Amino acid sequence: MNCKAVIREIEELEMSAALPAEANAHLLSCESCRAFSKERAALRLLVGSLEKVSAPPDFDWRLRARLNEAGKEQAAARHFLTRFAPGAQAIAAAACVTLLLVAVVVYRQTQPVPSGATESASITGANMKERESVEGVGKVSMKRVAQDAFAPAVASNDARPSVSNQSPRARSARSARSGSNRTEAQRESVSQQPRIYSNDMASRSAQDVTSEGNGSAATGAAPVFSVRVPSDATTQLRFEDGQGTRRTLSPVNFGGQELIGRRDKARLIPASEKGIW
Amino acid sequence: MSTLTSIDELMFGATMPQSVGNCEPLTDHALLEATRDGDEAAFAELVRRYRSQITSYIYRMTSDYEGAVDLAQETFVRIYKARDRYQTSYAFSTYIYRIATNLAISELRKRKRRRLVSLTGVIQTRDGREEAVEINPADLRPLQDAALVDEERRRAVARAITTLPEKYRAPLVLRDVEGKTYEEIARILEASEGTVKSRISRGRNLLRDKLRAYL
Numbered sequence: 001m002n003c004k005a006v007i008r009e010i011e012e013l014e015m016s017a018a019l020p021a022e023a024n025a026h027l028l029s030c031e032s033c034r035a036f037s038k039e040r041a042a043l044r045l046l047v048g049s050l051e052k053v054s055a056p057p058d059f060d061w062r063l064r065a066r067l068n069e070a071g072k073e074q075a076a077a078r079h080f081l082t083r084f085a086p087g088a089q090a091i092a093a094a095a096c097v098t099l100l101l102v103a104v105v106v107y108r109q110t111q112p113v114p115s116g117a118t119e120s121a122s123i124t125g126a127n128m129k130e131r132e133s134v135e136g137v138g139k140v141s142m143k144r145v146a147q148d149a150f151a152p153a154v155a156s157n158d159a160r161p162s163v164s165n166q167s168p169r170a171r172s173a174r175s176a177r178s179g180s181n182r183t184e185a186q187r188e189s190v191s192q193q194p195r196i197y198s199n200d201m202a203s204r205s206a207q208d209v210t211s212e213g214n215g216s217a218a219t220g221a222a223p224v225f226s227v228r229v230p231s232d233a234t235t236q237l238r239f240e241d242g243q244g245t246r247r248t249l250s251p252v253n254f255g256g257q258e259l260i261g262r263r264d265k266a267r268l269i270p271a272s273e274k275g276i277w
Numbered sequence: 278m279s280t281l282t283s284i285d286e287l288m289f290g291a292t293m294p295q296s297v298g299n300c301e302p303l304t305d306h307a308l309l310e311a312t313r314d315g316d317e318a319a320f321a322e323l324v325r326r327y328r329s330q331i332t333s334y335i336y337r338m339t340s341d342y343e344g345a346v347d348l349a350q351e352t353f354v355r356i357y358k359a360r361d362r363y364q365t366s367y368a369f370s371t372y373i374y375r376i377a378t379n380l381a382i383s384e385l386r387k388r389k390r391r392r393l394v395s396l397t398g399v400i401q402t403r404d405g406r407e408e409a410v411e412i413n414p415a416d417l418r419p420l421q422d423a424a425l426v427d428e429e430r431r432r433a434v435a436r437a438i439t440t441l442p443e444k445y446r447a448p449l450v451l452r453d454v455e456g457k458t459y460e461e462i463a464r465i466l467e468a469s470e471g472t473v474k475s476r477i478s479r480g481r482n483l484l485r486d487k488l489r490a491y492l
Binding site: 012040048050052053067070074 | 321332333342345350430431438477481488
């Protein structure tokens, strides 16, 4: 047994255990290992002689007080966190509403939409004829016809929708087909009736508008799609002292107008019957 | 008519757990499981078993009795709070000593940040670092009473242990004061046995240098 092994044995020796016989034999012959062994034994005895302190008599009382305090703090923290949290019923109700909404959306997306279903509700047989003729004349998409069909059809004696409730394109198509079976005064009175309807300019191409205008000009009939270019709006203001003034407001351009305005012919097409712009 | 069998029964206001003090004492694991089930008397028994050991160990680490008591109580508070997360893979003594060691080392580091220096110590620069080194001159004058000699020796040893770096102090105290095995110390300190042996050896060498006058 060499010195290194003996020193390791001395270091790892248990407090009250004895060295192995081989280590003891080595200590008899090795002065340095013997000195090391004595020194370590004395040191361990010295350190081991330290008296162990004991807990104070009120240790348990103080511990119990601390545990109670810790329990209260935990409860307070839990109460603070749960005070702002929604209850289980509220969470369940919100989850049910969300599921219902998701189910409705999924159902509506997966349900096949029948073509022309939106039109059939309000379009009469006369309207269908008009639509066919319109499609034959110009490049009018089904979507636009469907938009026109949203104008409520009013039943008349000849089972045709009244002019006031028809779209201008449908009116113009009928005029083109039937010729001048109405007087200009009648047309003017009809066109002056206050009506607002939607012309979806965003979904139309400039070519559509142009071709409609050209088509109407070429055929000499009324334009398929009437767009009115707005004029300046004049408003008279009257003050309390009796004096008044007149203000003229220029039309507002939203881009779609500009697209039409580049074309001279198209510019003649009114944008709206009402002339809002 | 029932009589109180221990001070713990009075303190915790509950009866002692079954078979505690009767036939076979419950193991620490069983007591902690009973604590988990809401048996406060079982926890009182655990406190009774370990309160002095832990207080003494932390006192050897920090050399401050009131602080040691406070940290020992904090150890039990943490055990009580974490009673549901306790795993029985190691001995309970390993678990509680690990918590106590961590608390003691944390306290020592706090003191270091606060630069609390013993009135009997000085700041000495060694290898570019500043550390507190205890002035512990051996009193070579003859003493009249052997008890006084022993008392003085113990104080010197305690002070010398206090001046050890914490990485040497904890394994040395666990080994030479608390009498733990290398395997237990390795588990408590979460280090390998080789590291523990090396640190204990270095700690003893440092201690030998400080206490050469008493050897």
